Amino acid sequence: MQTSVADMTLTPSRHDAAVADLVGRYRALPPGTRVRLAKKTSNLFRFDGAESAGTIDASALAGVISVDDVARTADVQGMTTYEDLVEATLPHRLMPLVVPQLKTITLGGAVTGLGIESTSFRHGLPHESVLEMDILTPEGELVTATPDGEHADLFAGFPNSYGTLGYALRLKIELQRVSPFVRLEHRRVATADLAATIEEVCGPDGPDFVDGTVFEPGEQYLTLGTFSEDPGPGVSDYTGQQIFYRSIRERTTDVLTVHDYIWRWDTDWFWCSRALGAQHPVVRRFWPRRYRRSDVYRRLVALDRRHGFSRLAHRITRTPQEEPVIQDVEIPVDRLAEFLDAFHRDIGIRPVWLCPLRLRGERTWPLYPMQPGELYVNVGFWSSVPETPGRPDAHNRRIEELVADLGGHKSLYSTVHYDEGEFWKHYNGPAYRALKQRYDPHGRQPDLYSKVTR
Numbered sequence: 332m333q334t335s336v337a338d339m340t341l342t343p344s345r346h347d348a349a350v351a352d353l354v355g356r357y358r359a360l361p362p363g364t365r366v367r368l369a370k371k372t373s374n375l376f377r378f379d380g381a382e383s384a385g386t387i388d389a390s391a392l393a394g395v396i397s398v399d400d401v402a403r404t405a406d407v408q409g410m411t412t413y414e415d416l417v418e419a420t421l422p423h424r425l426m427p428l429v430v431p432q433l434k435t436i437t438l439g440g441a442v443t444g445l446g447i448e449s450t451s452f453r454h455g456l457p458h459e460s461v462l463e464m465d466i467l468t469p470e471g472e473l474v475t476a477t478p479d480g481e482h483a484d485l486f487a488g489f490p491n492s493y494g495t496l497g498y499a500l501r502l503k504i505e506l507q508r509v510s511p512f513v514r515l516e517h518r519r520v521a522t523a524d525l526a527a528t529i530e531e532v533c534g535p536d537g538p539d540f541v542d543g544t545v546f547e548p549g550e551q552y553l554t555l556g557t558f559s560e561d562p563g564p565g566v567s568d569y570t571g572q573q574i575f576y577r578s579i580r581e582r583t584t585d586v587l588t589v590h591d592y593i594w595r596w597d598t599d600w601f602w603c604s605r606a607l608g609a610q611h612p613v614v615r616r617f618w619p620r621r622y623r624r625s626d627v628y629r630r631l632v633a634l635d636r637r638h639g640f641s642r643l644a645h646r647i648t649r650t651p652q653e654e655p656v657i658q659d660v661e662i663p664v665d666r667l668a669e670f671l672d673a674f675h676r677d678i679g680i681r682p683v684w685l686c687p688l689r690l691r692g693e694r695t696w697p698l699y700p701m702q703p704g705e706l707y708v709n710v711g712f713w714s715s716v717p718e719t720p721g722r723p724d725a726h727n728r729r730i731e732e733l734v735a736d737l738g739g740h741k742s743l744y745s746t747v748h749y750d751e752g753e754f755w756k757h758y759n760g761p762a763y764r765a766l767k768q769r770y771d772p773h774g775r776q777p778d779l780y781s782k783v784t785r
């Protein structure tokens with residue numbers, strides 16, 4: 332076993348001391364205090380929730396404890412960002428089985444709140460490569476949850492619980508071998524053939540990575556990535572003036588370093604940086620490279636949401652107010668065409684991201700029910716549309732109705748408009764209540780519905 336490159340001083344004993352300190356501070360809070368662990372960044376898109384009365388600094392739990400080359404595993408603290416985790420594993424020619432798209436997503440956050448990327452058709456979601464977790468429960472207990480141990484119910488119910496059943500302080504995860512480069516093929520696919528092509532390329536002999544981009548109704552591309560030892564005639568760089576998503580239309584093949592492939596979407600927050608001016612050639616030339624990052628863009632959006640600059644501008648110019656529509660939804664692949672047709676007609680946001688996924692094995696996860704063996708497609712869209720007069724949430728509600736009608740699921744990192752009864756029907760209320768009763772009988776944390784709708 333070798334110590335992580337990212338933090339040579341993060342020994343197991345230092346980790347144990349940091350855990351003991353945090354648990355001690357948590358237990359010292361008055362009974363009934365609502366608590367959250369503070370971290371520097373967030374990738375949630377709920378800006379209006381009230382802050383918890385008890386906020387505990389967890390910055391000492393943001394490192395990689397160890398990377399095991401032979402077993403292909405890593406011991407990682409829960410507040411570690413994937414940026415730091417990848418920095419620790421790549422020198423070993425290893426990476427997590429699924430690395431969510433944005434650098435400042437934390438491992439604990441991806442497991443409790445779900446995550447996805449272009450390996451998900453093969454490796455599922457980040458929580459499916461977790462071997463064990465040390466979880467601080469709302470009651471202040473520190474428990475080790477494994478698939479088959481005393482706390483197997485918490486292990487299975489932790490994904491999609493968003494911190495309401497506790498916080499992961501340490502996770503042991505599986506890793507996969509990587510090559511230095513990723514070769515890309517951008518394949519344009521006709522609308523009528525899209526679902527069948529996704530099923531074909533996501534078969535057992537498919538590439539290492541699959542995702543897709545819909546630019547316009549009828550114009551969509553699948554990007555197939557394969558590990559390579561050979562860079563070929565040249566390696567592209569999309570961290571400077573060039574922009575990755577535009578290259579999908581412009582090139583049929585490409586090569587990136589494995590590092591740049593993993594973070595290909597972060598530099599421009601997929602395509603969302605254009606709304607902030609960061610894709611204008613002149614602005615981009617003077618926008619420091621170190622600030623071309625998703626967390627910087629999100630902070631700018633949060634500032635606007637907090638102070639209402641955009642809403643004021645719409646009032647002054649007498650233009651319609653905008654409804655933010657920021658969602659990721661999972662649709663069964665055989666219903667994808669129906670979803671996209673309705674989405675183009677009723678919502679109209681573009682581009683749209685596509686990411687195939689299926690559960691890694693037969694194990695199911697009660698708070699985010701998916702059928703083993705079934706191929707889904709994550710559809711991601713992050714923009715705003717003119718508000719419908721008198722119905723400020725009309726487009727988000729339409730998406731929720733559509734997803735339910737098509738047998739899909741909706742991620743909970745953004746706005747949620749279900750009423751409480753419908754919410755628990757989609758997210759397994761009976762299973763959640765049983766877990767809540769066991770691990771948070773005194774209601775130290777809000778329940779999941781309250782957490783994602785407040």
